[in-house]
Amino acid sequence: MSASLRPARWLFSATLVLVPLPAAFAQPAQASKAAAWSPREALTAESYVRPPAEIERLVTAPRQSNVTLSAAALGPDRKFFLVPVVADLPTVQEFGKPHYYFGGLQVDFKANRARVLTTRGADGLALVDATSGQRRTIDTPKGATVSGAKWSPDGKRVAYLANFDDASRIYVADVATGRSRQLAAQPVLATLVTEVEWTADGTRLVAVVPPANRRAVPQRPAVETGPLVRLTDGHKDKTRTYASLLRDPYDMDLMEYYVTGQLATFDANSGAMKRVGQPAMIADVDPSPDGKYFRVTLMRKPFSYIVQYTSFPQTEQLWDADGKTVAELASRPLRENDIGGGDDDAPGPGRAGADTAKRDFQWLPDGSLAFLQQEAAPNGSARAGGDSAEVPNGRGGARRKDRLVAWAAPFDAGSRKVLLESDARIGGVLFAPDAKMAFVAENTNGVGTVYATYFNEPGKRYTIWRMRGLTASVGTGRGGFGGGGRGGNGADSVSFYQNPGQLVTVPGRTGAPAALVSPDGQSAYLTGVRYDRNWQQNAPRGFADRVEIRTGKKTPIFQGGTDAYETVVAPLDDAFGKFVVTREGPKTVPDGYLRDAASGQLTKLTSNKDLTPEFTNLQRRRVWVTRADGYRFVVNVTLPENYQAGTRLPGMFWFYPYEYTDSLGYQRTLRTNNINQFPTAGPRTIEYLATQGYAVANFDPPVFGTAGRLNDNYINDLQANLIAVIDELDRQGFIDRQRLGIGGHSYGAFSTLNALTHTPYFKAGIAGDGMYNRSLTPNGFQSERRDFWEAQKTYLEMSPFLYADKLTGALLMYHSLEDQNVGTDPISSIRMMHALQGLGKTAALYMYPYEDHGPATKETLLDQWARWTAWLDTYVKNGEKKPVVANDTKAMQ
Known part of the structure; x- marks a missing residue:
């Protein structure tokens, strides 16, 4: 029910690996040189490694040099688009900066801001002329990233936060000259309110700053003062499985310290600051057009050990220019039953109790x-x-x-x-x-x-x-x-x-x-x-x-x-x-x-470039697959650029199942397909493997069930889906069915482990940030709304951890050590690795410091690709061919 604070520095950076290596592996090479590619080095190194040069170029392609124009970026006078300038992938040095977790709130405590402003800011800003496309750069301060850029109401200025190592400050740029100036020396408190706001007349900016007489930072006692206390009160409080929760009274005090600030206005010309009202836990602020009133949302106590800060109580108030409360607009109590199905008195999201409250507030031009x-x-x-x-309130109401x-x-x-x-x-x-x-x-x-x-x-x-x-x-x-x-x-x-x-x-x-x-x-x-x-x-x-x-x-x-x-x-x-x-x-x-x-x-207006032409030029096929029970679904197959029909390649399946009540539900997911869409590629695009000689099959196989019992057929449908894909791609001559790998991320990782434990077809698997024991998500998961005790048989059948002794193929797992996704705690991968070690299975586990559910840093992304490629080359492309019985997939039907 709780998780301790997780300052980044406690995380270990070494990879955890258990790999029985084949004798045929090459001798170690220098992993720092992409040209000297050695699978053994890539799999065993306890430092960041790099993949083959072609993969590295695809991962690190400077996508940010292309410009995307959006309605949100267009200025109020509709003359210029404001676009961010981002040079490269973020680095592990940026992500590794010490930070706290407060029930899901990530805080860079040194700089008094949300961690996202430290890890995700742009390197600068640029203006694109809306009629000529001419582009010019805004001069932003050296040594700072930029976030929260906002047009002034007249479109002549841009306000933004400049995020330095130790603080975030307000800057204002002049559109005509492109020059920026620091508006005030006062840093902002950007933990909950992460942007500045203009008043509608353009004369002032509104932000949250640290309190004038801020108390000292709370210190954890050198020796614990008591036990961790958790109580239940007879109510059914069904919650998700969170990675980050408040731990104890010290955590609560420390979070309150970092989210307590003071509302302030800044003169847009002189930078003169005026503090408004008393310090409070301000979660949002919306000034009236004339700046005489403020709609302020406050976080309130009590806090909770079982839900995250977004479920803590909130009050929305109307303040005057001096910070005096004029009216209470709305109030929301603590919500400790955040997924429904329980019986607590506080309503969950979208439930009864709030529909008669004032809602959807908007300022009007006259100040109303x-x-x-x-x-x-x-x-x-x-x-x-x-x-x-x-509808009428009751019959005839x-x-x-x-x-x-x-x-x-x-x-x-x-x-x-x-x-x-x-x-x-x-x-x-x-x-x-x-x-x-x-x-x-x-x-x-x-x-x-x-x-x-x-x-x-x-x-x-x-x-x-x-x-x-x-x-x-x-x-x-x-x-x-x-x-x-x-x-x-x-x-x-x-x-x-x-x-x-x-x-x-x-x-x-x-x-x-x-x-x-x-x-x-x-x-x-x-x-x-x-x-x-x-x-x-x-x-x-x-x-x-x-x-x-x-x-x-x-x-x-x-x-x-x-x-x-x-x-x-x-x-x-x-x-x-x-x-x-x-x-x-x-x-x-x-x-x-x-x-x-x-x-x-x-x-x-823009001159964007195809930065990954070798990816664009890959051959693509949309293949319809029919299961033995008649259900049909689509598999997207990507092949090397020079692929010749009939050439059987080692195959890599990448998949993510979804649940439906009928075939029409699945068919409706296909109707937004776009044959004129440019093939987009990101740092984790699995189709890059086609450049390494693989046939890549990417698909979202359907799982069918009755409403409320969607997962009762999960294992049978999983087997039927994989059988159908293998048989069809084999029939069309794309794959060598004796050299197949399978993988997926999150729910796809969970499904990968199920594929390896319930079918015999794959030489290797790659599974990332997954959950492998459904009893660890007892209140529901994915589209499953029954709890463990309502659907125990289904939960157990769907838990590959319980079938680890049946695993076939070599398994590579990876997991982010700061994975914040609901229900994919790293302990799942650690315990699975422990089980596979005891069972004598071929496996590896790589755990990445500072990363969340979707790995983001350059070092991690390249490292993952190096190990994925080495694993597949070893166990799929170059592995010994396992004898198979003719039409062996039919035995599963």
């Missing part, structure tokens, strides 16, 4: 605070939100009103004005820039609706779109489809292929997104992507439509062609006469273009 609030049921009790709140309210200063009971009233629960509101009208999303009984309402026309609604099977949203940046799990909506209906699009937004007068409205005020705009039923031959196409607000009539502005995948980034004017798009193709790297709506003329 808008919010939504649903009335209580007639008997005064709260009811759950979502669809259940949109009246619908509960949901209201959009504007609350003006002085924020008392008499200064509220109802702007909109609805019989359905409102899903979201997007105001026009002048806030005289708004677009509203509602979802009732499976029907999504977006409508417009003018506040001077009470009761009138103008439908923008209404469609069954689509989830409506506004102002969130999400697409037109939602819900229904990984397969999208439950019905494979016409609606999916008639995506009406999402309302286009621009920065509003308060800094929050506002709907883009045409210069005459009569139209809004929708953009999105439409997919084709025949996705294997026809690519999706981006579009932009103008929609008349009062009639709903749509006029197409743009539709992407069939020769490239083209999507809208952002318009550069209110009439949508010129707009920026991104274009890409199977062999064409994505680039930004300026498109003229009237003439269709394209002006190239």
Whole structure:
């Protein structure tokens, strides 16, 4: 129920390896020289090693030199895009800087900031002209990384945090000159609030700073003062399996120290600072347009030993310019039952108890605070939100009103004005820039609706779109489809292929997104992507439509062609006469273009390069596989560039199963495939192995089960899936079925161990950051919502640790020592290694310091590739061929 603080320095850097090496291994070579490749050295070295030169070049390709233009990066005046400049992969020296864990909160305690600002900051900032593509660099301070860059409301300045070794400070850059200046010498406290905010008039910046008279840092007693205490109270508090939890009263005190700060404003010109209110655990701050009020979210006590800090109590308050509390806006209690299914009194996320509270606060240009609030049921009790709140309260009951309210200063009971009233629960509101009208999303009984309402026309609604099977949203940046799990909506209906699009937004007068409205005020705009039923031959196409607000009539502005995948980034004017798009193709790297709506003329804005052409030029096949029970699924096969048909290659399977109730659920996951997509590659792209002579099969095999019992067929489906893939790829002549490896990360790693213990087909496996004993995740995992005691048979059958004696093939495991993912504690790999050692199995375990669930540092990534490649070359590509019975996979059916 607890985990101690984990300062990085306690982690050991040596790899833990147990490898019975074949006598045929080459003699050790210098691992520091990529050209002198030695598998033995790569597998046994207790220091970071490097892979073959071709793999190293792919992993370290300078992807950050390419520019991606986004709507979020476009300035308020729509003249420039602000883009980060990042030179290289982060290093282990950056990740190894000492830090604390406070119930999931990672803190660089030396610099008083969230650890992510230390490990993930950009090296600088650049401006890209939105009409010419001309790029120029902003002068940022030497020796600091940059984070949280924010445009000023007029687009003439950029504020950001400069993260030095010992502190983060506010800098402001002038767009015209590109020069930056430190706004104030005062460092910020960036543990919970990690960005600065402009007031809407552009005169001030708002941040959190350390308290004026900060107390001394708490010190752990030299000798423990008592036992660790954990109690239960008879409530069923079902929680996830967390890697980081508070340990004891000292941990609580230390966390409180590092998250307690003081609200402060800074004059945007002089840098003069004014402290606001008293020190508090400030988790968020949102200033009013004139900076006279602040919407402040506070973390509260009591803390907890069994859930992370995001479940601790919170209170949202309205403060005046002196820090005096004007009103309490919302309150959330401690949530110690964070996955549902228990019986505690505090509601979990999305559960009953909060649906009558004020919600979705937004500042309006006149300084009013808008919010939504649903009335209580007639008997005064709260009811759950979502669809259940949109139907009558009980049989024959009246619908509960949901209201959009504007609350003006002085924020008392008499200064509220109802702007909109609805019989359905409102899903979201997007105001026009002048806030005289708004677009509203509602979802009732499976029907999504977006409508417009003018506040001077009470009761009138103008439908923008209404469609069954689509989830409506506004102002969130999400697409037109939602819900229904990984397969999208439950019905494979016409609606999916008639995506009406999402309302286009621009920065509003308060800094929050506002709907883009045409210069005459009569139209809004929708953009999105439409997919084709025949996705294997026809690519999706981006579009932009103008929609008349009062009639709903749509006029197409743009539709992407069939020769490239083209999507809208952002318009550069209110009439949508010129707009920026991104274009890409199977062999064409994505680039930004300026498109003229009237003439269709394209002006190239970026000159991105294909930084990994050897990866782009690999041969790719989409192979349909049919199981013995008739279920079909897709396998993506990647082959060497010079592959000749019929050549049987050593195969590497990389997979990640998903659960479905039926075949249609799986089919729905395929319909967003894009044949015009440029093949993207990251540092951990497993298809790089094709450059080393492997046929790489990457797939998400389906596991089918009834609702609530999805995993009861997991082992049988796993076997059936692997049999089908091997037989089909063998039939097509891609693989040598006697030289096969299998691997995966996280749930894919867990499935890899199950493949090696429940099938005999693989010479080697690679499993990373996995969980191999499901009794260690007793309250559920992945899509499994039953606990261990409700589904004990399934939990045990799915635990490869219990079948470790049946493992076939040589197993390489890797695990990040600071893995924060729910349910994949490193102890799982350590105990599995212990078991395999006692069973005399061929195995290795590499544990990486400072890394989280997804390895990120250059040293770790190269080291992993070196050991993966050496392992597969040894046990798959060059291993002794194991005699197999003809059609041996059939025996498993």
